[in-house]
Amino acid sequence: MRQEIYLESTPLNEALTKWLNKLSSEGADKPLSGETIKVIDSLGRVTAEAVIAKISSPFYHSSAMDGYAVRFADTFGASERTPKRLKIGEQAVYLDTGDPMPDGFNAVIMIEDVNIIGEYIEIIAPATPWQNVRVIGEDIVATELILPENHQIRPVDIGAMLAGGHTDVKVRRRPRIVIIPTGTEIVEPGTDLHKGDIIEYNSRVLGGLVSEWGGEPVRFRIVPDRPDELKEAILDAISMGDLIVVNAGVSAGSEDFTAGAIRELGEVILHGVSIKPGKPVILGWVKGKPVLGIPGYPVSAYITFQLFAKPLIYRWQGIETEEPEMLKAKLSRQVASPLGQEEFLRVKVGKVGDNLIATPVSRGAGVLMSLVRADGFVRIPVMSEGIGAGTEVVVELMRPKKDITNTIVCIGSHDNALDLLANILKKRHPRLSLSSAHVGSMGGLMALKRGEAHLSGTHLLDEETGEYNVPFIRRLLPDKKILLLNLVYREQGLLVPKGNPKNIKGFEDLTRSDVVFVNRQSGAGTRLLTDRCLRELGINPKDVKGYEREEYTHMGVASAVLTGIADTGLAILASARALSLDFIPVAKERYDLAIPREFLETDMLQNLIKIIREDTEFREIVIGLGGYDICDMGKVMYE
């Protein structure tokens, strides 16, 4: 099998058109045939033919009230002056609501309008024909259309079909999507892990999407990177499903056999679409079935599957593809993007005051958490080199709009206690979310200035006054009324691997030739602290190896130290504890939340502040993290 090296770069729209045209030319774009199932099991399924009422509902005349059935002719002339008596059992028959009308009776008088006198009822008004009677077919008339073809069945539809005399219904067969995870390095979740193993989870993500779209996912066993086994697997899968998805082996590496396998078995319609991420997608056709090869990186897999599998699954059910909700928002920062590729940028969206703000999250195709954290996608067009800060963009939402308006947007310095706060907030108030973007203390205050965040975590030490945060707020946000609330005092220090193998004692060791440092991004409070420590010791940053490698969070620094990328870095004690690193204390600092007064009275912020001030579970967990002093938690430091 020849190795694939060159990929095309077909524009997305052209690729989609080719894909759907191929389906259409093969007659494979029609709704699937029907299958007959029980009506009571049909929720969410799609009708494969119109459902016509077999019987009327009700199918006999019945009383619509509790009262007496009468013949209306017997009631002529009744009035307050000349009440009329009707013999019970002969001229008047008691009925509960829903009881059938006795033959020949054609009106019901409500129980409230009747006097019972011995064997008679007395009435003081005549009845009109068919008053208070539910007549045959009042709800459904036999032969009436209950549901059209291609209708997705809701709970009320189930009731109407049963009422119309149906116990079975012909619905579209669920499209079966066979997902083949491939790769010699791929292992099942829960296996003992060895270096080189990759846990297989893409098929579960894609399978979940198939279920949400109304299809039936079939997960094939893991197939190693061997051309013959892959071909055999594809042939097996073709007998099992309507669409075969091969994940991955679609790129141009020495173990990427998917395109070759598809070509040998059938036809590669297209290999390579100018999207990012997701470029090496393969559209194939084998023995009358579409075969989709999608990349292994989880974000690429997710995006290409949405683009090329979702429309098929809907089409085969005979319903319109469910489109994501759209939203216009302002991009919070500039994003550069390669010309010639349509980029799918993941963003978080928050409503701050009247502004909807979209903030890009990680762009790595391998960062699944970027999808977990994102609220939606922004598409950057093929012919664009990027989007400027403040530009209005269209966001394709992954979450309901209302969740977005119920999100507290926190942009600024990172602290592990913020994660806990987010969790407790959701626990106490399921409708609320706290979303954190980590851009450092300075970046956070600038976000407040631009009206892009509800609050900002900050720990900026003013060297002249020795005061935390307040001088910076006065200087950077002179026009804003800001409340400064303490969250914690925390210990910052140098993290080193367990046992401190390089015997690092403080910043003075950073110039040693055998020591590699990992830094924080500029604008971070921790970066300011680093720079102050170096300055005090008269160390030139150029003499610190690794000074230019920047991480965005404390956990990022801790992770770099744990994994040997660096020997040490400055971070909070909680991050050392989390990864069992040793810790050389450097400073105790104040970590506050800056909140513009305009947002203070919102229900969201009030609930958040209440947790900070009163929630004992939150306090206990923060203390459990280690390195925190909560003596001023929730105290106003400045207003």
Place this chain on the structure above:
Amino acid sequence: MRQEIYLESTPLNEALTKWLNKLSSEGADKPLSGETIKVIDSLGRVTAEAVIAKISSPFYHSSAMDGYAVRFADTFGASERTPKRLKIGEQAVYLDTGDPMPDGFNAVIMIEDVNIIGEYIEIIAPATPWQNVRVIGEDIVATELILPENHQIRPVDIGAMLAGGHTDVKVRRRPRIVIIPTGTEIVEPGTDLHKGDIIEYNSRVLGGLVSEWGGEPVRFRIVPDRPDELKEAILDAISMGDLIVVNAGVSAGSEDFTAGAIRELGEVILHGVSIKPGKPVILGWVKGKPVLGIPGYPVSAYITFQLFAKPLIYRWQGIETEEPEMLKAKLSRQVASPLGQEEFLRVKVGKVGDNLIATPVSRGAGVLMSLVRADGFVRIPVMSEGIGAGTEVVVELMRPKKDITNTIVCIGSHDNALDLLANILKKRHPRLSLSSAHVGSMGGLMALKRGEAHLSGTHLLDEETGEYNVPFIRRLLPDKKILLLNLVYREQGLLVPKGNPKNIKGFEDLTRSDVVFVNRQSGAGTRLLTDRCLRELGINPKDVKGYEREEYTHMGVASAVLTGIADTGLAILASARALSLDFIPVAKERYDLAIPREFLETDMLQNLIKIIREDTEFREIVIGLGGYDICDMGKVMYE
């Protein structure tokens, strides 16, 4: 057991508060305890505790590209002028994307940037530390929060949990809702039906709602109206679920035992809420569990279940109750409503031009089809006696907003061919719907005048000119540009029961004392035809028994004749065929569609017209109905 006679009339908000307060005071308003399930089965479930990463992802450094792993120190000084060679196997190791970095190696050079020369690779630029390397924790860092508590699990979340080392997850137990159908007259769907039987379908509608809301419906067997059996059933059900729903027996009839049973077993918190429909709802509490008694009429059951069960099911899962989408629309006609009751008015909503128009559908509590047809609810406040035509109202939607903008609104005369047209439209274009409201030909033209419909079915004969429709359009819509498209010619005639037992030969028989007629509403073309026939024969409508009983559709008239409510009525042949009635021809008439030109070029209308003009399946089915002449189908009659 004492029979319940008097109901309270508690305002809805007060009733809801009482209900939730009772739950809270009994400690039953908390999220349910957790259960541990497989991550791969957890789609849609709600986390019962935060999910923290056990391992990092990736958990080893790996190549982010296909290329050669190197030690970056070995690459110092490489340039185009001074290329550097590295020995393959010692200084450079080939890796596919995702392969682990060999120990001591710390950068990857892309395959494209390498020349292979014998046993060496040649490079022309130095590597930077960790370039093209996916470092440990790039996606997920061990100890990081993956999902907070009370989070509803999506496909991507499943991937993130698996990547973070979890195979199991603790999720909230699904709330179990036990639904007890009661009533001696109630039978299972599919049973041989006898007069007096009522098909049990409410439990299936409510069960479907429970599933949609994330709960687990448990359908109890049908319990007859016997107090002891009912009490026993409730006690059984209490051991099975979190909420017990008794349907029905909640009113004040002689067989309404639900309130009594709940009171004897526990407590009736409240009986009777001032809503319409749904008034006799019972809120009860038995042995530590909430017991909800809801009315038997399907619309009442649906509404009260939404109001009193839905918030519990969400609360028990720890997530916010999903609220319906809201929409503002103009009410198309005046609606009177009783003072002192909050009415839930079902409406259809259509977007006609720029106007969103809400049109009330049937208001009967027993008309399940009103829910099938409705797009949403309008709440008419307790202290209102109704809403005027043209008033802006808020609609709580039952369908997605986009379905509403894809609906063709047809208001006017009814014809069975319109039902077929609706079905074929949905079959050919699943995203489109045709919604018909039957108000007669005149009413339809007035709706066009007010801009409330896209088209109108009309068959109005001008007595002076003998011309159909055109004179009426000129007179009623002088300012509108209207296209008149023929749909069919059809036969109108008198319907009589099979065999014509009363030997009716024509309109002259309507004055006979043994003949009861059923009429159409004024403004209907068929009503005009009736009146013309009577006038021509010199018959005074007062001498026609049943002249004042009006039906709104041909099928309504046919149903009245079939069921013996009337002996005869004027309607189209297709309706006689549908219910196997005999037919005495009276006239052949032209049935056209009037379409304002402003809507003609929309994609929706173009698709509809194409079906009318070209679709052979549609034509065949119309002919199959009987009594139709389609020689001019789709022809422009006036423009």
